[in-house]
Amino acid sequence: QLQLQESGPGLVKPSETLSLTCTVSGDSIGSSGHYWGWVRQPPGKGLEWIGSIYYSGNTYYSPSLKSRLTISLDTAKNQFSLKLNSVTATDTAVYYCARRIKDSNGYFYPDSWGQGTLVTVSS
Amino acid sequence: EIVLTQSPGTLSLSPGERATLSCRASQSVSSSYLAWYQQQPGQAPRLLIYCASSRATGIPDRFSGSGSGTDFTLTISRLEPEDFAVYYCHQYGNSPPTFGGGTKVEIK
Numbered sequence: 001q002l003q004l005q006e007s008g009p010g011l012v013k014p015s016e017t018l019s020l021t022c023t024v025s026g027d028s029i030g031s032s033g034h035y036w037g038w039v040r041q042p043p044g045k046g047l048e049w050i051g052s053i054y055y056s057g058n059t060y061y062s063p064s065l066k067s068r069l070t071i072s073l074d075t076a077k078n079q080f081s082l083k084l085n086s087v088t089a090t091d092t093a094v095y096y097c098a099r100r101i102k103d104s105n106g107y108f109y110p111d112s113w114g115q116g117t118l119v120t121v122s123s
Numbered sequence: 124e125i126v127l128t129q130s131p132g133t134l135s136l137s138p139g140e141r142a143t144l145s146c147r148a149s150q151s152v153s154s155s156y157l158a159w160y161q162q163q164p165g166q167a168p169r170l171l172i173y174c175a176s177s178r179a180t181g182i183p184d185r186f187s188g189s190g191s192g193t194d195f196t197l198t199i200s201r202l203e204p205e206d207f208a209v210y211y212c213h214q215y216g217n218s219p220p221t222f223g224g225g226t227k228v229e230i231k
Contacts, residue, residue, distance in 0.1 A: 047222040062219050096167055103174050109158045109215045113167035
């Protein structure tokens, strides 16, 4: 059974780097042919796609976050990570990691999500 | 970027009633690459529908999706108590992927 679990600091100071890791069990991130990505949700608001990484290592970022964002894979640990630089209060959100699988036409959609972790940006 | 507008913002219905949720795109969604998710308070989104009308594994058949181009609909034929939640549409065929703002289905 697939499980995704986010981990990382719950509080980050403004201008610093937000770092999160998603640990995957029940699937191999380096060989499954899926995308692995991040979505966030500010408190009381809707969902925002952040970015994804393919099992081969190719990345795909939101244009609005691209200049501050790095997503990477650690296939040995079956984990993928998010780093968001120069954070401000507007980056406060629940951050979800998710697997994106391919539909019959070859396009990828999120089918499984982690439980989410709240990251607050505050001094 | 494709903007998805969901309506209504809130839908007040009673158990057993039919719910019809709308998702309208600012431009055509490629080949109906649209998904629907349900989110309960404090929980992660749960996949209901992909490719506009394909039910995900384990999703009851009271949930159905339809539409193409710029207009999509999620229908819940008979609301069960566990169906009261927030629903999001998500287009994944155009870059970047985007989500709608959500429709809350609440108990009347």
